[in-house]
Structures are given as C-alpha cells and as structure tokens.
Amino acid sequence: GAVVSQHPSWxxxxxxxxxxxxxxxxxxxxxxxxxxxxxxxxxxxxxATSNEGSKATYEQGVEKDKFLINHASLTLxxxxxxxxxxxxxxxxxxxxRNPQGTTDTQYFGPGTRLTVL
Amino acid sequence: GDSVTQMEGPVTLSEEAFLxxxxxxxxxxxxxxxxxxxxxxxxxxxxxxxxxxxDKGSNKGFEATYRKETTxxxxxxxxxxxxxxxxxxCALLTGGFKTIFGAGTRLFVKA
Numbered sequence: 679g680a681v682v683s684q685h686p687s688w689x690x691x692x693x694x695x696x697x698x699x700x701x702x703x704x705x706x707x708x709x710x711x712x713x714x715x716x717x718x719x720x721x722x723x724x725x726a727t728s729n730e731g732s733k734a735t736y737e738q739g740v741e742k743d744k745f746l747i748n749h750a751s752l753t754l755x756x757x758x759x760x761x762x763x764x765x766x767x768x769x770x771x772x773x774x775r776n777p778q779g780t781t782d783t784q785y786f787g788p789g790t791r792l793t794v795l
Numbered sequence: 796g797d798s799v800t801q802m803e804g805p806v807t808l809s810e811e812a813f814l815x816x817x818x819x820x821x822x823x824x825x826x827x828x829x830x831x832x833x834x835x836x837x838x839x840x841x842x843x844x845x846x847x848x849x850d851k852g853s854n855k856g857f858e859a860t861y862r863k864e865t866t867x868x869x870x871x872x873x874x875x876x877x878x879x880x881x882x883x884x885c886a887l888l889t890g891g892f893k894t895i896f897g898a899g900t901r902l903f904v905k906a
Contacts, residue, residue: 684838710892712893712894719899719901720898720899721884721896721897721898721899722839722884722894722896723896724893724894724895727893771838771839773894775892784888784892784894786831786838786839786840786841787838788837788838789837789838789839
C-alpha cells in the first residue's frame with residue numbers, strides 16, 4: 679500500500695537552531711501534503727496545507743515565518759522549524775493525499791519527535 | 796466550524812471485555828469519518844472509515860457505523876486484547892480535504 683516516510687524520526691537540537699523535517703510519499707505523487715503537530719497526550723492539530731509548486735496555507739495561529747514549508751516536488755514536502763525554542767518541542771506528523779485514490783485517501787507518516795534543549 | 800467530540804479517557808478494560816468509544820461530530824455537508832489508532836511511540840494508522848450515512852467500517856474486529864441522524868460514529872469491539880492498548884482518534888474529513896481530529900481516547904487493556 680501507499681507509504682509516507684518522515685526523516686528524521688527524532689531529533690534533538692539546541693535552542694536557536696533550525697531543524698528541517700522531510701516528508702516523502704514513496705509510491706505515489708502527492709499534490710497535497712499536510713503538517714500536524716501533536717503535544718504529549720493530546721490530539722493532532724493541523725498546522726498547514728502544503729501544495730506542490732505553491733505557497734503553503736497556514737492555519738490560524740501558526741507562524742509562517744517560524745514554520746517554513748516547502749513542497750518542491752510531488753513526492754517531498756519539508757517543514758523547517760526556525761530558531762527553535764523549547765516550546766517547539768513536539769511530535770510533528772505529515773500526511774499526503776493520493777490523488778489517484780478516492781477523494782478521501784490520505785496517508786500519514788510515522789512522525790518526527792523534536793526536542794529542543 | 797467542523798469538530799469532533801469523543802469520550803474522555805483513559806478507558807481501562809480487562810481482556811475479552813466489550814469496548815465502546817463514543818464519537819460525535821459537527822460538520823457541514825456529509826464528511827467522511829475515520830478512526831485512527833496510535834500505538835505507543837508510533838504514528839497514526841488508519842483503523843477504519845465510512846464515507847456515507849449507514850456505512851459500517853470494520854477492521855481487526857473493530858466496527859463503527861456512520862449515523863447521520865445522531866451525528867455519531869462510535870467505535871466498538873466485542874472482545875479486546877492487551878495488544879489493543881493504544882490511543883484511538885475519531886476524525887472527519889472536511890470538504891476542503893482537511894482532517895479534524897477528536898481529542899483521542901487512551902485505552903488500557905489488562906491481562
């Protein structure tokens with residue numbers, strides 16, 4: 679079946695540095711990818727919708743300059759957390775829409791755990 | 796706006812007990828409904844889905860029926876196992892292809 683991968687699976691960084699997280703659709707081309715954030719023992723909150731070849735659409739309250747999203751190809755979207763701070767520590771999950779499937783075919787990546795010291 | 800409400804956990808059951816996790820939704824139009832499961836330290840996995848009213852999604856012994864009249868999509872399993880211990884998320888897919896998640900319900904199954 680369709681697989682979405684994320685890299686890295688976990689990362690620890692120092693406060694003030696930037697971290698890039700990759701999301702790849704491995705066996706289909708995804709025109710749309712989504713980025714979610716999950717705090718410990720909480721639900722997933724949609725951060726932004728990433729469309730290939732265009733600017734990402736951010737949800738209300740999400741700082742676009744803080745969380746840079748690039749969807750440069752049909753199989754890759756990246757999320758860069760700029761000038762990370764401890765409060766950015768979270769579990770980041772991406773998902774990809776498979777346009778070849780039914781309209782509600784969405785596949786989730788395994789997530790990336792970010793810890794900012 | 797669209798939203799999903801599911802019962803608070805944690806839910807603690809003994810092995811072979813019957814499981815129900817309630818989920819209700821608010822949405823415009825006719826969304827698709829999902830249950831996702833997240834095992835400790837892992838990402839989300841689609842458990843089952845239903846795309847229209849009266850549809851029943853099922854997988855691994857879990858079932859949920861799309862009830863338009865009560866705007867509900869309750870998850871059930873007749874006999875839980877220890878391996879079912881996880882967090883379960885009810886979710887809907889909006890017309891704009893955004894997934895709205897419930898808060899999640901943590902299930903503990905004791906041997």
